[in-house]
Structure formats: C-alpha cells, structure tokens
Amino acid sequence: MxxxxxxxxxxxxxxxxxxxxxxxxxxxxxxxxxxxxxxxxxxxxxxxxxxxxxxxxxxxxxxxxxxxxxxxxxxxxxxxxxxxxxxxxxxxxxxxxxxxxxxxxxxxxxxxxxxxxxxxxxxxxxxxxxxxxxxxxxxxxxxxxxxxxVARASRALWIWGAGHVGRALVEVLAPLPGVQITWVDTGVERFPEHIPVGISVLPAQDPARLVGHAPREAEHLVLTYSHALDLELCHALLTHGFASAGLIGSATKWARFAKRLAGLGHAPDQIARITCPIGQPALGKHPQMIAIGVAAEFLNPALNAGTKRRSSFA
Structure with missing residues (x-):
C-alpha cells in the first residue's frame, strides 16, 4: 500500500x-x-x-x-x-x-x-x-x-475501446494499485458519464495515431467497436512496440488478423506476441465475465502463458 x-x-x-x-x-x-x-x-x-x-x-x-x-x-x-x-x-x-x-x-x-x-x-x-x-x-x-x-505506477495499461467490455475492464482494473490506465476511444460521447478516479481519458477521431505516444513498455488491450480499427491498432502496436498486447475476438477473427498483419509486413514471431482471445473463455461472454478473466491474467500472466485459446468472443 x-x-x-x-x-x-x-x-x-x-x-x-x-x-x-x-x-x-x-x-x-x-x-x-x-x-x-x-x-x-x-x-x-x-x-x-x-x-x-x-x-x-x-x-x-x-x-x-x-x-x-x-x-x-x-x-x-x-x-x-x-x-x-x-x-x-x-x-x-x-x-x-x-x-x-x-x-x-x-x-x-x-x-x-x-x-x-x-x-x-x-x-x-x-x-x-x-x-x-x-x-x-x-x-x-x-x-x-x-x-x-508515495504510490508510483509500475505498469502502464492502455485500453482501446469504451464499449461494454471496455467499461467493465476499467471498473475492475481501476482500483488496482500501481497501474496507470489510459483509456482511448473515438469520441467523448463513447465514455460513461462517471469515470473512475485516476483514469486518463483520451478521445481521438483516429486512435491509432495515439499509439506512438504510449511507452514501449506499456501493456495494451484492444477491444473497439470496429474490427477495422482493431486491425489498425494491432498494426500500429506491432510497428511501435509494447510489453504485451491482447485483442478481443474469436479464433476465426484472430486467424484473419494474423494473415492480414503478415501481409502488412509483420513477422510471425511478432504477430504471435498478440494474445487473442483475451480473458478466460470458460467464464462466458458477459462483459463482466470477460473483465474478470482479463484481470486475472493481468495480475498473473502465467495464466495466459502466451498461448492462443479458442473462443467465440466476437
């Protein structure tokens, strides 16, 4: 404390x-x-x-x-x-x-x-x-x-997307000590009226342009309303660098993303650094269930161990 x-x-x-x-x-x-x-x-x-x-x-x-x-x-x-x-x-x-x-x-x-x-x-x-x-x-x-x-943030987490899952994630992760959360979406209207204390909110018409402002040791969770924007963010993150990155999606979505990211010039070992799906699929698809699974992995990365799991999150 x-x-x-x-x-x-x-x-x-x-x-x-x-x-x-x-x-x-x-x-x-x-x-x-x-x-x-x-x-x-x-x-x-x-x-x-x-x-x-x-x-x-x-x-x-x-x-x-x-x-x-x-x-x-x-x-x-x-x-x-x-x-x-x-x-x-x-x-x-x-x-x-x-x-x-x-x-x-x-x-x-x-x-x-x-x-x-x-x-x-x-x-x-x-x-x-x-x-x-x-x-x-x-x-x-x-x-x-x-x-x-005095509390100093030891981990920087960027959450891309303020939809149902993004909101659930922020509610679960915001109280954690030592975590500085930056929350990004395309407009201020995308965010809830009440933002938890300590969260940095960044509305941006073109969120991918903000990737360059993230520390290279930051961790990222990508879960926007748009698959096209998700792909753009994954491309930008692979170009910029990151400590870890997770993408919400199904096994089918990830297979398509991996192929498109390869087409954009990213090597297979770099593409494999992105975890998709995020969370624990066995918990279910409810936003809070996804948030709990993601939070568990965030606190204990060994739960993920770098493996890609099948899921029907979409």
Missing part, C-alpha cells in the same frame, strides 16, 4: 473537500492491513479499510471532521460489534491542493499524527535510506509519526 497522491488530487478536483482515512496501526485480528485507506467526501467514498461497521463509522466521522487531522483508536469487538478481536489506529486527514503540490516530488510522506515535534531518528533513517539506496519503507507508524511511500 502507498500514498496515492494522484487519486487524492483527482478526487478533490471532482468532489471538493475529501478526507483520506488510513489504517496507521493494527493490533490482533483486523479486516485490513496498515496502509489500507479510503477517500471520503459528502455523498460518496472510494477505497476500503475493510468494510462493515468500522468503515461505516469512520466514513461518518470523516464527513463530520472539522480539523485537518484526526487520530483515533477503535477496538473492533466491544466498540464496533465486529467478530475481529483486534484494534486499529486510524489517521484521518484533509489536505489542501497546495499541500498536495508541496508533496508531489517526495518519495516518502512522513508527518506527525499529533501536534508536530522533532522528527524521530528512526523516521529520518527511513527517509535517508530511500535517498541513498532507493528503498521505500512499508507504511507504518513510528513514535507518533505516520510514514508512507
């Missing part, structure tokens, strides 16, 4: 005042680990610290919070009526845009949970270790100071 500045900034831009609630310490059996967090605003929230009575109560307190920072301890059994026998210490914070800007270049965010005192030596050592060796600390509370690494 890490401090996701981008998601917090996006939530504030959309909802105004947002309270970030993070588990600072745990004792005994608890629903979530240190660093688990949620963002709370009037009328909504995102993320989770474990659900149930604890989350409900802390969300209520967050909406009523007037101070910039609030620290509290909660015993889950006697206080919340939860079966977990442990206790949690929770830090709830409200930031300004200026404060987030000031933290933008920090790899580690450390702050006192109560009125500020001198930074403890143990915290200073963690920060120095990151500067000297690039080693990020785990989220933890040390001598009254909360320490969290």
């Amino acid at each position: 890490a401090f996701d500045l981008a998601s917090l900034r996006a939530a504030m831009a959309r909802h105004g005042r947002v309270t970030r609630v993070v588990i600072a310490a745990t004792h005994g059996s608890t629903p979530r680990e240190v660093g688990a967090m949620m963002l709370v605003w009037e009328g909504g929230q995102s993320g989770t610290i474990g659900g149930g009575a604890l989350e409900f109560e802390l969300a209520r307190l967050a909406r009523a919070q007037t101070a910039p920072r609030r620290f509290s301890r909660h015993v889950l059994g006697p206080e919340m009526g939860q079966c977990c026998g442990g206790a949690v210490e929770v830090l709830s914070e409200v930031y300004t845009a200026a404060e987030l800007d000031a933290m933008a270049d920090r790899p580690v965010i450390a702050r006192a949970v109560s009125p500020k005192g001198e930074m403890p030596l143990a915290v200073s050592r963690l920060i120095a270790m990151e500067r000297a060796q690039g080693i990020l600390p785990d989220p933890q509370m040390i001598e009254g100071w909360m320490v969290e690494p």
Whole structure:
C-alpha cells in the first residue's frame, strides 16, 4: 500500500473537500492491513479499510471532521460489534491542493499524527535510506509519526475501446494499485458519464495515431467497436512496440488478423506476441465475465502463458 497522491488530487478536483482515512496501526485480528485507506467526501467514498461497521463509522466521522487531522483508536469487538478481536489506529486527514503540490516530488510522506515535534531518528533513517539506496519503507507508524511511500505506477495499461467490455475492464482494473490506465476511444460521447478516479481519458477521431505516444513498455488491450480499427491498432502496436498486447475476438477473427498483419509486413514471431482471445473463455461472454478473466491474467500472466485459446468472443 502507498500514498496515492494522484487519486487524492483527482478526487478533490471532482468532489471538493475529501478526507483520506488510513489504517496507521493494527493490533490482533483486523479486516485490513496498515496502509489500507479510503477517500471520503459528502455523498460518496472510494477505497476500503475493510468494510462493515468500522468503515461505516469512520466514513461518518470523516464527513463530520472539522480539523485537518484526526487520530483515533477503535477496538473492533466491544466498540464496533465486529467478530475481529483486534484494534486499529486510524489517521484521518484533509489536505489542501497546495499541500498536495508541496508533496508531489517526495518519495516518502512522513508527518506527525499529533501536534508536530522533532522528527524521530528512526523516521529520518527511513527517509535517508530511500535517498541513498532507493528503498521505500512499508507504511507504518513510528513514535507518533505516520510514514508512507508515495504510490508510483509500475505498469502502464492502455485500453482501446469504451464499449461494454471496455467499461467493465476499467471498473475492475481501476482500483488496482500501481497501474496507470489510459483509456482511448473515438469520441467523448463513447465514455460513461462517471469515470473512475485516476483514469486518463483520451478521445481521438483516429486512435491509432495515439499509439506512438504510449511507452514501449506499456501493456495494451484492444477491444473497439470496429474490427477495422482493431486491425489498425494491432498494426500500429506491432510497428511501435509494447510489453504485451491482447485483442478481443474469436479464433476465426484472430486467424484473419494474423494473415492480414503478415501481409502488412509483420513477422510471425511478432504477430504471435498478440494474445487473442483475451480473458478466460470458460467464464462466458458477459462483459463482466470477460473483465474478470482479463484481470486475472493481468495480475498473473502465467495464466495466459502466451498461448492462443479458442473462443467465440466476437
């Protein structure tokens, strides 16, 4: 877990005042680990610290919070009526845009949970270790100071297409930590009204022209409304380069695409890098079923193992 500045900034831009609630310490059996967090605003929230009575109560307190920072301890059994026998210490914070800007270049965010005192030596050592060796600390509370690494996207995922499957994929994949999703389609009207926090939306009349702007280490999922556009995107991706690429389609569609891509000058071993169909066909054709299968492969590429499976996705 890490401090996701981008998601917090996006939530504030959309909802105004947002309270970030993070588990600072745990004792005994608890629903979530240190660093688990949620963002709370009037009328909504995102993320989770474990659900149930604890989350409900802390969300209520967050909406009523007037101070910039609030620290509290909660015993889950006697206080919340939860079966977990442990206790949690929770830090709830409200930031300004200026404060987030000031933290933008920090790899580690450390702050006192109560009125500020001198930074403890143990915290200073963690920060120095990151500067000297690039080693990020785990989220933890040390001598009254909360320490969290700043979230950095380690994987870039481009999703081409905002139809039913594209929307289902974004809903499933958006909450994953460490993933920066860029979502492309031919017009703004193709996207849903509500976009998950942290998603970069790029409407473009000619999506294939955007392929050149994707990092060569990016991963791609191609699932537009048009087979012709799908083919154009596959051609552009093979020309540009990618870490991985998946195409929604049937075995028949893939056979035709492979032949046409060969005709465009791509070698068989390069064409074979595109996975088609995506997901787990045994799960079914419903958009959410496809999304679940694709997400499983995204989290565990060994499930795919580079093989081409037969499917009737079209």
